[in-house]
Amino acid sequence: MAAFESLTNRLQNVFSKLRGKGKVTEEDLNEAMREVRLALLEADVNFKVVKDFIAKVKEKALGLDVSKSFTPGMVVIDIVNKELTELMGGTQSKLAKANKPPTVIMMVGLQGAGKTTTTAKLAKLLQKGNSKPLLVACDIYRPAAIKQLQVLGEQINAPVFSLGDQTSPVEIAKAGLAHAKENHNDYVIFDTAGRLHIDEALMEELKQIHQNVKPDEVLLVVDAMTGQDAVNVAQSFHDQLELTGVVLTKLDGDTRGGAALSVKAVTGKPIKFAAMGEKIDALEPFHPDRMASRILG
Numbered sequence: 001m002a003a004f005e006s007l008t009n010r011l012q013n014v015f016s017k018l019r020g021k022g023k024v025t026e027e028d029l030n031e032a033m034r035e036v037r038l039a040l041l042e043a044d045v046n047f048k049v050v051k052d053f054i055a056k057v058k059e060k061a062l063g064l065d066v067s068k069s070f071t072p073g074m075v076v077i078d079i080v081n082k083e084l085t086e087l088m089g090g091t092q093s094k095l096a097k098a099n100k101p102p103t104v105i106m107m108v109g110l111q112g113a114g115k116t117t118t119t120a121k122l123a124k125l126l127q128k129g130n131s132k133p134l135l136v137a138c139d140i141y142r143p144a145a146i147k148q149l150q151v152l153g154e155q156i157n158a159p160v161f162s163l164g165d166q167t168s169p170v171e172i173a174k175a176g177l178a179h180a181k182e183n184h185n186d187y188v189i190f191d192t193a194g195r196l197h198i199d200e201a202l203m204e205e206l207k208q209i210h211q212n213v214k215p216d217e218v219l220l221v222v223d224a225m226t227g228q229d230a231v232n233v234a235q236s237f238h239d240q241l242e243l244t245g246v247v248l249t250k251l252d253g254d255t256r257g258g259a260a261l262s263v264k265a266v267t268g269k270p271i272k273f274a275a276m277g278e279k280i281d282a283l284e285p286f287h288p289d290r291m292a293s294r295i296l297g
């Protein structure tokens with residue numbers, strides 16, 4: 001099953017009923033909104049996000065007096081489309097760029113979210129724009145994380161800085177940044193350690209890396225398959241680290257939509273990239289309008 005398939009099917013059902021109507025009464029609208037609400041909740045979208053979303057759509061639909069439109073169903077669909085886009089941040093949110101290179105990017109997230117893979121994918125994307133990123137291996141805890149980054153680096157022909165797994169991640173980060181400056185890398189991306197759950201030692205280490213490398217971007221990598229849990233994770237990281245954006249991974253799986261639709265509203269941080277597969281070039285800038293259209297089918 002593809003991403004959002006069940007949500008898409010449910011929304012299409014609601015809208016096909018509306019589309020056929022020459023006249024949409026307030027009752028029709030209420031009924032449709034009840035169904036949209038259920039579809040979103042079932043897709044694991046945050047409860048409060050759903051409530052606000054429905055309220056906004058209703059207000060707009062009533063404000064436009066859709067009952068007077070010749071194609072009232074289409075008007076409602078259009079409103080939903082626009083509000084879904086807004087919910088995910090409205091416009092595309094671009095990667096920050098340092099005034100003076102290198103631009104420093106810190107990747108954070110739980111273990112298994114896809115940090116190491118995404119670090120390499122992001123480097124590849126930057127290379128396509130003629131940049132010269134350096135990757136820094138700060139995950140000294142997960143067995144083989146360093147090797148994994150080195151292998152990926154080789155694949156895309158990007159340098160990987162490592163001091164093995166006996167030096168502290170903070171020291172590795174500092175040395176990595178110095179290395180990037182010496183070698184005129186215009187981007188430096190830090191792959192940091194994740195845990196299965198957020199713990200204090202991990203946060204303390206990340207905070208220290210943050211203080212030392214002063215990142216322009218702190219990107220939280222979240223597995224879209226984890227739904228609303230992803231949003232809780234984002235909130236916990238944000239409380240400690242001041243995130244600048246989110247990368248949603250595994251959008252090629254049968255994710256229900258909860259993470260994609262809730263994360264911006266709950267944390268205030270935009271989704272900047274979406275990963276849609278295990279291959280190295282399966283990372284794209286995130287476009288809220290395209291995602292909304294995709295969800296609506």
Ligand code: GDP
Nearest residue numbers: 111112113114115116117249250275276277278
């Ligand atoms: P880390 O522990 O956060 O560094 O996670 P990894 O980068 O090692 O990724 C964990 C697993 O998820 C690996 O098997 C990756 O190939 C896989 N993965 C990462 N991103 C994606 C994605 O967008 N789609 C799919 N299908 N798998 C992904």
